Amino acid sequence: MLSSSPTPATPVDGAPGPAPAPVSSPTGASLYTRFCATLARACMALGVTGLLLLVIAVLTQVFGRYVLNDTPTWAETIAMLLVLYVTMLGTAVGVRDAGHIGLESLLVLLPERIRTRIELLIHVLVGTFGAVMAYNCALLALSVADYKLPTLGISEGWRYLPPVIAGALIVLFSIEHIIAVLKGTEVEPAWH
Structure with missing residues (x-):
């Protein structure tokens, strides 16, 4: 809900008060950040x-x-598929919200210029990993697409789709972190 900005107070002597701050439109970076936050919340x-x-x-x-x-045969296969989807979506959001393991205590000791470069390198490497994972798992999913999971009757490719989705999300979220480092800001976690 938007709140209206207060009107500037007029001083007692009748002179006009300070000019109101101009309303800025969202930049491309802030729109991208909102998009990534929305994606992360949807994944969660x-x-x-x-x-x-x-x-x-x-x-x-x-x-x-x-x-x-009489054990239902489909229950175990569905449970295994759900574990894959939940884990991969959680991993991608963990990258965005910086929930992954890091050695930030070492970075804090470095000078600002070197720390920024190392943070950029880390996000580039994580994004590269996400891209490689997405690409190779997509190839794997396509190679087994004709095979069926016997208990569900669906394509075997469904097992390899979660890392494809997670890899693509990791790339998007790494780009968001790179933009934030270059602007000197931090990515706000999707869940406050």
């Missing part, structure tokens, strides 16, 4: 949904095995 919402579905799939499997003495 999908991850939470995936976790709930995973719990349901495992409970169905346990109930079938121990109560009905």
